[in-house]
Amino acid sequence: MELQQPGHQSYLHLIKKSREILVDLIGNINCLLENLMNCGYFSSEDLEIVLQFPTRADKVRKILDLVDSKGEDTAEFFIYVLYKVPEAYFDLTSWLTEIDFQPSEQIKSSPITNNDPVTxxxxxxxxxxxxxxxxxxxxxxxxxxxxxxxxxxxxxxxxxxxxxxxxxxxxxxxxxxxxxxxxxxxxxxxxxxxxxxxxxxxxxxxxxxxxxxxxxxxxxxxxxxxxxxxxxxxxxxxxxxxxxxxxxxxxxxxxxxxxxxxxxxxxxxxxxxxxxxxxxxxxxxxxxxxxxxxxxxxxxxxxxxxxxxxxxxxxxxxxxxxxxxxxxxxxxxxxxxxxxRGFGMDNLVEYTRLFFKEPSVNMRVLSHLKANHNFSSLCSIPLFCWIIFKSYEHFHSVNESHEFSSSFVTLTDIFLLLIEVYLKLSTKGTNISQVETYRKGKETLLLIGKLAYVGMEKSVFVFDHDTITSLNIPEHYLKLGFLRNNDCAENDSVEFFHVTLQSFFTALFLVIDSGSDTKELLKYFSHCAHSHQEDLSPNLFSCICAKKDKHGDPFTNNDHLQFVNLFLCGLLSKPKHLLLSQLVPSSILTLKRKALKQQLFKSVKIHLKNLPRSSFMGYSRVHALTHFIWMARCVCETQCEKVGNLVAKGICADYIKLSFCGASSSDCGAISFLLNQYQKQIALELDNNNINDFGVKELIPCYRKLTVVR
Ligand SMILES: Nc1ncnc2c1ncn2[C@@H]1O[C@H](COP(=O)(O)OP(=O)(O)OP(=O)(O)O)[C@@H](O)[C@H]1O
CATH class of the missing domain: 3.40.50.300 (P-loop containing nucleotide triphosphate hydrolases)
Structure with missing residues (x-):
């Protein structure tokens, strides 16, 4: 394509020379016609004439003829439209670059309507x-x-x-x-x-x-x-x-x-x-x-x-x-x-300001956060922060002087509070106690728990209408806030608002359902004992072929099962006995608690025993996997030193490396809780995890047990 600079040639001439290119590459005729009409370069008769032609190419030819008959200004405006609406005339980009079109000041003041499909x-x-x-x-x-x-x-x-x-x-x-x-x-x-x-x-x-x-x-x-x-x-x-x-x-x-x-x-x-x-x-x-x-x-x-x-x-x-x-x-x-990595302290301060608009409440929550690092490290995970603040907001509206009673708040406490809030919202319950709220809500909890459990068994997180009806779950239970409509699946299916809530309800069901024995209660521990993820090939395409290899499903993430185990520990802990005994006989709770305690001991022991060891600085070093962190979380969730003591006996190493285990600040509290019960001194390596200042503070209580900390 041989073109001369516009300065040496008129636009009319340029259009004439490029006629073939323009006929070939102009697709959007409407945009040209609309702008030529709006700015008075074409009349309605011109429009009619153009539209009489049946094919796109003929229409363009006619437009070019008309432009040619109208003179230099129309020709410049015609090119200006092509230049100003590149989304409609993208095939002409290189032509426009080649002619180096520079619109005059006068033409630049013309308004251009951009109605192309792309825009x-x-x-x-x-x-x-x-x-x-x-x-x-x-x-x-x-x-x-x-x-x-x-x-x-x-x-x-x-x-x-x-x-x-x-x-x-x-x-x-x-x-x-x-x-x-x-x-x-x-x-x-x-x-x-x-x-x-x-x-x-x-x-x-x-x-x-x-x-x-x-x-x-x-x-x-x-x-x-x-x-x-x-x-x-x-x-x-x-x-x-x-x-x-x-x-x-x-x-x-x-x-x-x-x-x-x-x-x-x-x-x-x-x-x-x-x-x-x-x-x-x-x-x-x-x-x-x-x-x-x-x-x-x-x-x-x-x-x-x-x-x-x-x-x-x-x-x-x-x-x-x-x-x-x-x-x-x-x-x-x-x-x-x-x-x-979630919220740091600055983010938490900002989130608190947004959440609690009332300055006095805002100040109170902030001082609570600053004073209690267990609380603030849980709040570093935004979801948990939202749940904690939501519960706090509710109880504060009921009772102005409400504070979180215990200085140590577990995840189970938080979910129990959230469920209490939702049960109370539904019954518009005023000042009834937590125990009373749970007692009255037993049927709801059992049915929603059953749904969660049935799903967990089959790795199903979205429930269709048939499943809901087959479990006889009344329609209004779906509106309590625990479930929400799913926007991916067709039909009116629902899912738990967060998969951790499904895990919580599964654990609750396993604890309160009189038909679930201890074998059933503990079955997810063996599912979680060895995570396939940890020895996955990093190549996705080989992962996708994994079913034929021996790696298993590469997408399987068992966090939801680990959370079930964690909540079992929280729900079966002694401080929750009174609350849970509203839903299931005390004797059954005690039986299940005992079985769980033994399981925790076994899990930690087997996990550490089966891992390879290396000798390092005179220690026998074992690189534990993420499962160890989960076990520590579980032990801590029980808040029972006796359990910690028993499980710590299963720690058969004097140097534990926990690098790359995805430990967060709140896990430091759990690790500290477990190691504090360990009878001897131990070395700990924690680099390459998600630990910030909150985490370091959480470790302080177990410093006396540590010979090396990295
Ligand atoms: N940056 C944020 N600011 C305020 N709130 C947040 C923020 N991030 C998360 N949250 C709170 O935490 C909730 C959970 O967040 P979100 O669903 O994005 O987590 P996620 O990482 O996608 O979790 P999952 O892996 O389980 O799907 C949000 O609905 C919101 O309440």
Missing amino acids: LYSKKIKQELCCDSRFVRSYSQQEELMLQETYVNGVMELINEHQETMGRVNDLNSLFDDTGVVNEEGETTFIYGDAGMGKTLLIQKIQNIWAKGESYSEIKFFFKFRCRTFVFFNPNTQLTLKDLLFRYNCHPDHDPEEVFRYILKFPKTVMFTFDGFDEMHSTFDLNNIPEVSLPTDTAHPAALFMHLLSGKLLKGSRKILTARTGCQLSGKLVRKRIML
Whole structure:
């Protein structure tokens, strides 16, 4: 294409010379006609003449003829429209660059209407996301929580390939910049953290700031998926990428083909968020991910998802994938790895300010947090912080002088409080005691507990209507706040508002159901004893083929089962005896408690005994796995020194290395509790975990037992 500079030639001449190119590449006629009409360059007769022609090419030819007949100004305006609406005329980008079009000052003052399908679709996604992300999905269903009034930044750290921290991410705009890149070829920003650390809320915040135009201005299309959605597709489902994007996010109102063509041509203008990779553990077999050679090929949606992650489809698009800690993603796919570490003290102060608007209550909660580091370390996990504050708010409204009675608050205490709050809200119960509330709520607790347990048995976290009716759960129980509608599955299915709550109800059911014997009670301990995750190959594609290898399901995350065990320990602890004896005979509680105590001893002993040892600085060093941390959490949840004493006897090592075990600050309290009961001195290595100042304080009580701390 040979073109001369416009300075040497008229625009009319330029259009004439490029006639063929323009006829070939101008697709959107409406946008041109509308602007030429609006600014008075074309009359309604001109419009009619153009529209008489049947084909697109003929229409363009006629427009060019008319422009030619009208003179230089119209020709300049014609090119100005092509230049100002690049989304509609993206095929002409290189032509426009080549002619180096420089609009005159006069033409620049002409208003241009941008009604092309790409821009309209981008606006539509923005509007939808703006509405969708304004509110946090409320747990109690009766209240609506504005994201803006509840979100505070948590601590985010960049992690390298050796799992070491490389500094903090302080700004959501830097999620895609060049700092902390672990693999230039990787395409995905992988954000991970423990349950309730705020992965989903972070994704919602990212959607919200994009939709409000506060960030990521180069992004035109934002597609959000929950990984769980891919589990719900029938294994035989075949979709094109276009269908996956447009059917499962909002649909373009105009010319979807043209919008998709734009997306394929400019993948850098597309952002994806995929939330909850750990939820992909599933029944379908991803063994043979079919190749897609063309973006128009069909494949199973999960295969399309994997090809998007790897960049085989829409290479260069931005992708954020979230998962629970421990869920592996191949290094090949990861560009940056970011770990969520929850709330630091500054974040907690801000969250408290947002949550408790009344200054005196705000001050009281803050001083409570500062005085009690067990309390503040639990609050460093945003989900637990919300539950604690929610319960505090409720009890404070009932009784102004309410304080958390014990200086040591366990997770079981918190969930018991939350359930009490919801039971009271439903009965509009006034000042009845916790014991009385539970006694009255026995039937509810048994039925909801049964639902949780039935699900846990089959790794089912979403319940359809048939399951609910088969368990005879009355409709109004679903509205108490424990369950919420599921937005991924079809039909009106429900899920627990958080999977930890399902774990809690499962434990409660195993404790209070008179039909559950001790064997049943303890069965999840053996499921958890050895986590497949810990010896997984880091390559996702080999993981996907794992069913044929001997690795097991790579997506299986057993945290939900570990939480069941933890809550069993809390519920069967002595301080909860009075409360639980409202729901089940005392003798049964005692029997179950004894069996649990023995199980804890056995679990720790077997775990440490079966691990390889090495000699280090004269010690026999054993590198314990995450399961050991869970055991420590369980022992601490009992709050019983006798149990701690017995279990500590199972510690058959004098040096325990707990590096890379995902221990958080609140775990330090648990480790301290357990080691304090150990009869001898012991060395402890805790580097590369998620421990902050709260955690260090929690360890203080066991310092006297430690010979080496690292
Ligand atoms: N940054 C935050 N600011 C305020 N509250 C938060 C924040 N992050 C999380 N929360 C609170 O914790 C709850 C749980 O957060 P979220 O669902 O995002 O956790 P998650 O990490 O996705 O958990 P899971 O892995 O179990 O799905 C939120 O509904 C909210 O109440």
